[in-house]
Amino acid sequence: MTEHEQLGAPAGPEGHPTRPERVPPQAPASGKRGAGARPGPDGDGTAVPWPDLMLPLLRTPTADRRPAPEGAGADPPTGVEPARVLDLALLVGELLLASGEAAEDVEAAMLAVAHAYRVQPCDPQVTFTRVAISYQPGPSEPSLTAECSVRRPAVDYARLALVFRLVTEIAVGGMAVPEAHGRLVAARRRRRRYSGRLFVLSCGGMAGAATLLIGGRADARAWLVFASAVVAALVGERFSALVARHDLPAFYQFVVAAVPAAVIGILLSFNGLHLRGSVVITGGLFAVLPGWPMVAAAQDGLAGFYLTAAARLLEALYLMTGVVVGVMTVLYVGVNNGADLAAQNVPPGAVNPPLQLAAAVLLTLAFAVLLNTEPATLPAVLLNSAAGWTTYGVLVNAGGEPILATGLAAGLVGLSGQLMARCRGSSALPHITAALGPLLPGSVLYFGMLAFVRGEPEIGLSGIGRAAAMAMALAIGVNLGRELARLFLPAPRGAAPPRRQGGRHRR
Template identity: 60%
Template sequence: MRTLLRTPMSERPASERAPHLAKSESVARNVPRIFDLTLRIGELLLASGEAAEDVEAAMLGVTHAYGLDRCEPQVTFTLISISYQPSLVEAPVTSARVVRRRTSDYTRLAAVYRLVADITGGNVTVNDAYRRLAAIRRNRHPYPAWVLSLTAGLLAGAATFLVGGRVDAKAWLVFVNAVVAAIIGDRLASLVAGRGLPEFYQFVLAAMPAATFGIILSLNSSGLRGSVVVTGGLFALLPGRALVAAVQDGLTGFYITAAARLLEVVYLVAGIVIGVMLILYAGVSFDAQLRPSESLVGNYNPPVQLVAAMLLTLFFAMLLQASRRTLALVTLNGGIGWTVYGVLVYNGGVSPIVATGIAAGVVGLFGQLMARYRYASALPYVTAALGPLMPGSALYLGMLAFAQGQPSPGLVSISKAAALAMALAVGVNLGGEVARLFMKVPGPSGGIEVAGRLVPYLTGPRRAAKRTRGF
């Protein structure tokens, strides 16, 4: 529906209606109910982290399928609305809905996408769609709370092997500390969330245990790598889902939503920074032997790090409540992304920022292809696969430099973390767009009709926003 969404209303073709959805007075009287259904579907998609353009396309597809041709959906960060004009001489009808809660349940997201696909295919009536949507909202999460807490710990533990690159007795002790610290942080965040505390303070508390365990390991001279524990804890907290959605909204022209989402990312990262910095300042005052080089992926051990990257992707997907049937493909995609990154950095000598962008592009490309193969959203196949590429080490190095009174190296590391994050988001968006270039648009034989003949998608006109020479 993106092509239809980018087409001006006056040029949009009328929908081909199924027999039971023929436009009539009953359809006209059903406009409020169709609007309510469309807004509820849009709310679930936006709350799950879907990009604004995809939410608008889904909403337009629902209204188009039910015979409302002159519709204009609009999505911002917390507000979705839709307007319908029955004819040129009638007043438009507008309805809106506020998105107050955001969830990370990709199983529910996939179910909503299947519902939208069935609606646009003309196979579901309005009443049936309401019943299915109610069933989707009632469905429980695929993983209980205790599994998610354990998964958060294992994610941080897998990140220690990804960063450390070694498997020995000390590495396993670091792994155990990272697991325990992440579980404690997750439970603290859940506890204050139940009290209604904002997400900013949840991230402050969730970041403290990993930093505390890292300081404790660094107080003795046994050679334990406390910095690796801190870095592993950061991998479990970095808001990669919000970052990818923010950049995607900006690249597709939804600047207000992109700015709001980027501000959300800034606040969440600031919470992580404050939580870690409070502990690091205390640790530096007690002469904790924090060695920044430990948190860099300096020990190149491809087998260990590839397995760690795939496990990190698997646990990240479970934290996002991805369906069990998607876990294998998501894990494979994460392994592919990390392999591309490792080959470019360690064998090709490419800059880590450039390598991150290319690896993220490959992840976005394969994620989009997997999503089209399953007729689902690309988010479950992409977001978790980006986990191993998150800039956890650079962010930690910047915070440690500030805590040790070295502002110049700290600013350099923080800037590098921001560049890595931007390369990550732009790369995955570009990979998705490259995949769409080679996909066929809906229609007979996957082509579109131009001048009386059928042409492939690549040679046909693709409407998008046009801007020339800055005007």
């Protein structure tokens, strides 16, 4: 999955650089404080999360970064080789990026590892699927750079949480380099927590819950629509897995995954039971919609990682195009043969609050399983989702603009997710991503596609634009919630050196 390159060092077996044999590094004394802890106001050594220390440092130009204070970090272990520390930091960055972490947080983790072993100054860099870190020993010495590629990133929040906790242990200065490297390799080989059967059922559960969330009804027809959406999502997932086994690009996987929901929706519209085929199609979109990659792209852009944001956005647009091609092909056939596929032009409000709240929680639970979230984190995720959807429903029913309501709800989800993560000492993404599932613009996107099929391009463009605006509102809300959390619990004074205007490198 990766391809390591070490400048200035010959390649060894399996593509890893060879390094001179030296005395194995010793673990720092257990009484020392590492990069994850700083003295409190009274010098009591109160622990501060390493992201609070590394993010301000990361946002400072490399030339202006001050070395870690002598009292704030572990003493340099005897025999620590900078190349091994760089390789360790590189592996941390690779696993975090492959597990779905944001680019800025990946760089902060790599910087925390380098500072824990007093290998500085270092400059980590993340660009979409490329991770690199450079170390400058001295003004007249050649720099040492290590980099690797993440070939097939797959979101895995259980592994993300495991690596995050491991970085915390490294940052407090209590782990030798070989031990940390061994635990990271074990984390890479760790299997998914949930079985493949549960994974498939979660795809169906997500689509079925979306039909209840959009429709807001609990009669017999609604449950038939629910069952139809579940079947469509299961068939779509099997088709997608079949395409993936033949090593076809992800674009075609999304095309075939979106077709069954559209076909079943068209068939339901031809019966005399007045079943809402449009709700089945919209529910199926929730199961295949690449909503979070779009949100992640916007977040990276807000953090100043413009190349990474552009690449992620382009990837999301390609996947979205696959969904649109699959759905619109079937819609075109159905509409030209008399299918009744009415749709709402705005996101639904709280038509049936108890049912829709339960559906939002169920959708979040299925989404969290698909993201391989740890079971211990699920209650906090569900609570966060309920709070976000309730906020959105109240604002929309009070006459608020859906895009603004989406942004405010996402801000609450982001803020509470950050606070939950701080209490648990883990990454915030597992607490936030699945909780945003009910707020994804599936119904707005469907309305835009249907308008194009009906020959109404202006209305279609308006629908697509609203969907993009809602995705941007999600990203801005989550990012704002994160920054507010950092303001509520700021790092101690002296954590960051003075900043220089315009000194940040944009990636």
